[in-house]
Amino acid sequence: MTAIVKGSKVRIKRKESYWYNEVGVVASREKEPTKSRYPITVRFEKCNYYGLQGVDGGNTTNNFSEKELELVTA
Structure with missing residues (x-):
C-alpha cells in the first residue's frame, strides 16, 4: 500500500x-x-458552506485522520 504524502490526491x-x-x-x-x-x-477546489453564506470567504482546507482518506490513483 502506498503512503499518503504531501501532494497525494x-x-x-x-x-x-x-x-x-x-x-x-x-x-x-x-x-x-x-x-x-x-x-x-x-x-x-471548492469552498465549504461558509463561502456560500458569504461568511469569511469559506474554507478550502480541512484536517483528517489517515483512516478517513482513500488514496486516489490515476
Whole structure:
C-alpha cells in the first residue's frame, strides 16, 4: 500500500464532512501523527458552506485522520 504524502490526491471518507466523497490534495502532514487526532491537511477546489453564506470567504482546507482518506490513483 502506498503512503499518503504531501501532494497525494485523496478521496474523503468521513461521512459528516462537507467534502464527503470529494477529491482533494494533501497540503501537509504532521511528522509525528500521534500528537494530533487529525494530522493530515487536505486542500479542495471548492469552498465549504461558509463561502456560500458569504461568511469569511469559506474554507478550502480541512484536517483528517489517515483512516478517513482513500488514496486516489490515476
